[in-house]
Amino acid sequence: MAPPLRLCFIGCGARAKAYAEAAARHPSALSTAAVADPVASQRADVLALVPDQAVMEFNTGEELLAAGKLGDVAVITTQDRFHYRQAKLALHAGYDLLLEKPAACTAVEVHELVELANSLGRRIVLCFVLRHTPFYRKVKEVIDSGALGKLVSIQATEGVEPWHFTHSFVRGHWSRSTDSTPMIVAKCSHDTDILSWLVDSEWVEVSSFAGNQWFRPENAPAGATARCTDPCPHANGGCAYAAQRYLTDKKQPWLPQVMSGWASASDTDILEWLRQGNWGRCVYHCDQDTPDHQVVSLRFASGVTAQLLMTAFDQGRRIRIHGTEAVLQGSMHADGIEHRLELRHHDGRVEEIEVEDPGGNGYVGHGGGDDALIATLHEQFTAPGPYDNHHFMAGHLIAFAADTAARTGLAIYLSHPTPH
Incomplete structure (x- = not known):
């Protein structure tokens, strides 16, 4: 078998953690060479999944991609609006891509990425798990x-x-x-x-x-406030969407996806985070x-x-x-x-x-799709032929x-x- 593919994670959120954890179960096929994320605790969460490997750390994907070719595959799991730019940089830097969906924010950009990868002889595996x-x-x-x-x-x-x-x-x-x-x-x-x-x-x-x-605002319960922590009269049991549930039955798996340092945070810390952040807003008074x-x-x-x-x-x-x-x-x-x-x-x-x-x-792992995708990566990136x-x-x-x-x-x- 060919040597393990070296993965470089750009973005260390929930999807990166899922893929890093799956990759760690296939050490003969996959290894981790570098990680990039502006949040140190996010990088630490991914590094904790690959403790026996020497991994370089960067604050941004752009810094990682400017550092020379550090691995074989750039794993891009940042927010949607960054995919197109980072994917182009990675392709030009010599990486194949494991790219989280959507590949880009417009149909035109999707076309451009495909044509660029084909012209450079690079491979894109999209995370259609x-x-x-x-x-x-x-x-x-x-x-x-x-x-x-x-x-x-x-x-x-x-x-x-x-x-x-x-x-x-x-x-x-x-x-x-x-x-x-x-x-x-x-x-x-x-x-x-x-x-x-x-x-x-x-x-x-x-x-x-x-x-x-x-x-929508007109469907909010009577007296509902702009934030669940204002306080809202419906926050304690009266509303199915009360943000306080991030402290109880909705803590897992939802809070780890959005709150850095959640594992060591007290209930007081979480409530303060909810008071200041998007996830403390009333769902009927958001601007979505x-x-x-x-x-x-x-x-x-x-x-x-x-x-x-x-x-x-x-x-x-x-x-x-x-x-x-x-x-x-x-x-x-x-x-x-x-x-x-x-x-x-x-x-x-x-x-x-x-x-x-x-x-x-199960549901969090897309019905086994996450693990199965990662298990096939080595073959997808190394198989001969067009x-x-x-x-x-x-x-x-x-x-x-x-x-x-x-x-x-x-x-x-x-x-x-x-x-x-």
């Missing part, structure tokens, strides 16, 4: 087996879950598309990628509708522009149609795939169940489809088109970059 889960691998296997007959249509749902939605998309880093990417790109490019992968045909048309139904529900309708060149529903008010992913011989339906992390999958033949027969236990940390970086573009382009369609009320066609 759902492709690597046992659940979706099994779904793909059943479709490819022909058991459904001819594929006709797909219905899919991404239930973000109410607390997750408010944590990330109302209070959090992805609350405003101008600071990151549109909700349907930031959260559901996973799902648009999966639809494209399952159908295995070029998309030709997208339409979409979206809205923010609930997290994210929809809490969106529907995306797709037409593919093969004639297959698909529909994706994103909603804040469900948890987990559900899918129903219609074929001329059978229907395949199932869910992952929905209704308190890890996964379930069944094939319902049109003659009445029903087959339960066995899905491998992904192990790991490598085409267009493999991840469709999921991005569908999601960006869906955002445009929802904002304009017009269908978007692949052959035309503007609404029609």
